[in-house]
Structures are given as C-alpha cells and as structure tokens.
Amino acid sequence: MTSVHDTVALLGRTPAALDALLRDLPEMWTAGNEGAGTWSAFDVVGHLIHGERTDWIPRARMILESGDSRPFESFDRSGHETEISGRSLHQLLDLFAAARSKSLEALRALNIQPADLERRGRHPALGAVTLSQLLATWAAHDLTHLHQISRVMAHQYRGAVGPWSAYLGVMHCSGHSEL
Amino acid sequence: MTSVHDTVALLGRTPAALDALLRDLPEMWTAGNEGAGTWSAFDVVGHLIHGERTDWIPRARMILESGDSRPFESFDRSGHETEISGRSLHQLLDLFAAARSKSLEALRALNIQPADLERRGRHPALGAVTLSQLLATWAAHDLTHLHQISRVMAHQYRGAVGPWSAYLGVMHCSGHSEL
Numbered sequence A, B: 001m002t003s004v005h006d007t008v009a010l011l012g013r014t015p016a017a018l019d020a021l022l023r024d025l026p027e028m029w030t031a032g033n034e035g036a037g038t039w040s041a042f043d044v045v046g047h048l049i050h051g052e053r054t055d056w057i058p059r060a061r062m063i064l065e066s067g068d069s070r071p072f073e074s075f076d077r078s079g080h081e082t083e084i085s086g087r088s089l090h091q092l093l094d095l096f097a098a099a100r101s102k103s104l105e106a107l108r109a110l111n112i113q114p115a116d117l118e119r120r121g122r123h124p125a126l127g128a129v130t131l132s133q134l135l136a137t138w139a140a141h142d143l144t145h146l147h148q149i150s151r152v153m154a155h156q157y158r159g160a161v162g163p164w165s166a167y168l169g170v171m172h173c174s175g176h177s178e179l
Helices: A004-022 A041-054 A056-066 A080-084 A089-110 A114-118 A131-155 A162-167 B004-022 B041-054 B056-066 B080-084 B089-110 B114-118 B131-155 B162-167
Strands: A120-123 A127-130 B120-123 B127-130
Touching: A004 A041, A004 A089, A004 A131, A004 B004, A041 A056, A041 A080, A041 A089, A041 A131, A056 A089, A056 A120, A056 A131, A080 A089, A114 A131, A120 A131, A127 A131, A127 B162, A131 B131, A131 B162, A162 B127, A162 B131, B004 B041, B004 B089, B004 B131, B041 B056, B041 B080, B041 B089, B041 B131, B056 B089, B056 B120, B056 B131, B080 B089, B114 B131, B120 B131, B127 B131
Parallel strands: none
Antiparallel strands: A120 A127, B120 B127
C-alpha cells in the first residue's frame, strides 16, 4: 500500500520539473521525436494534459461513485492531438500546471479515507483495479513519461556522442512499449 | 555535428529540473534504489556533482591543451561516495547547481571555435574521441541519469500500480547497463 501523501508529493512537482527542463529549450530538443509515428517532448506534455482532463480524477470519481458496476471510459491515446493543436510549448506547460493543480484540488475534495483505497473499479482492458492502484499509476505515469522524454531528447544526440554511446544506457532503451 | 548552443541550453537546465523534481520530496522516492548495489536518486545527484568536478571540463581542457597525446584520467564511478558522505539532498542539489554553473563559466572561458570541435582526445577505453563528442556526451549523460532517476523512482511503485504495470514502459526498463 502506497501513501496518498507520497503520490501527491510527486504529482505536485512534475509540472515544475518539466517546466524547468523544457521551457525555452531549443526546438531541436523539444520538437524532435524518435521517427515517424513517435512522440516528441512537446507531444508528451499534450498527452499529460489530456490525462488530467479525462483520466485520473474522472476515474477516481467513478470508483467512489459507481465502484466496478461499469468499466471506465477508454483513454484516448490520440487525445493529445486536440490539446496540442495550434499551441506553443509555453502554452502547454502552463496548461499542464493549471490542469494538475486543479486535479490535486479535486483529489483533496474527494476526501479519500484509508478504507476507500481498496474500493474497486473496472478497467475496460485490465479488469479489476483498486483506487489505490489508480492513484499509484497516476504518479508512475508521470515517471514513465519523464523516462520517455529523457529518452526522446537523448535520441537527438544519438550520433553526436560517437563511441560514448556504449556507456549511455538511455541510447539503448527501446521504450518498452509505452502505452 | 551538434551545436554547442544546444548542448549548453540543456546543461544549464538540468540542475533546476532535478531541484524541482526532488527537493523536499519524501525520502521514499529519493532514497529508494533498485536493490543492493544500485543507485538512488540521491546517489545519482552525487555522481553528477563528481562528473562536474573531474570529468567534463578537465577532459575538454585536456583535448585543447594536449590533444590525444595521452589518455584522459579514468572516471571513478564510485567517486560520488565522497560527494554524498554526510550530506543532505538539499546540499547535493545546491552543490550540483553551483558546480554546473561553474563548469559552464569555464566552458565559455575556453572560447571554443567551430574548428576546435573536431580536435581529438584519447579515452582510456574508447580510444579516439572528439571535443564535439565529449560535449554532446556531457548533455546526453544528464539525460541518461534523468532516465535512470525516473526509472528508480518508478521502481518504488512497481507493486503498487497492480495490473497497470503492463502499460507503464518504465516498469519494464532494465537500465541498459548505465555506466
């Protein structure tokens, strides 16, 4: 069992960490991806915004209100396309910070008690999940995308590092099917 | 060929990004590692400080002053042990920011010209390398350790996410032998 306090501590820091890393960084780093059909750091921030709007708090509410009587809405992995359309990275970073802040306020308002953490929901593909698992996944999802962003950015220097590539684990990471 | 401007832009942001992510985060996240003999986020910050002191700028100077006439000093992968001994994460984050700032000042003072980027040094294990490759590796090394930190932190929630683990690439990353 993880603590909601630990989860919230991480969730609250991710927007500032991404802001410090990405804002005003040359586009070579932020717009570069790993090839056709893959995401740039910019795309990932759009995906994180989309998750705030449609995934985490809506699913937590559903568990608390309806339990596992019906499955969650499927998460739309191309939902970020609407978020990023016509926007700059500055705007996305601001929107992510605002959306995350709003989500954490909503989480506080849910006033989750220890006994609630074992309440169950139903994931459309994974089946039975608990509120505790949902909240832990919210934090781990930030980390999987920080892991992805660091890999996608490193990819831009894959050739430039020459023989040092052998010592840089990130250059040998295939992404492990991040979904 | 990468641009020194792009490299410096990234190098200048890493301390603030790690600070925003890690400062005052519960120790569960920052002190947890992946098992015996592996590094926590705290250890990684110590390693980054050690690199600023002994690796990047000293090697760049050596290329400019001595070329490939003698190999670089080997980098001590346990050198972080001295850096972290008796220190708090707050102190390490401050030391990393100060050391990086000092390194970037030293880099500016080297006044590297485009033609210098192809100058060669000799790595004790990898053989011939260029100044351009060294500088690109400095930035990629930040990214490989950001990749590592996000993985090590996610490891702390490996069990907690339950079936969602299948969707979280970071949970399936073995580290690709980061050296």
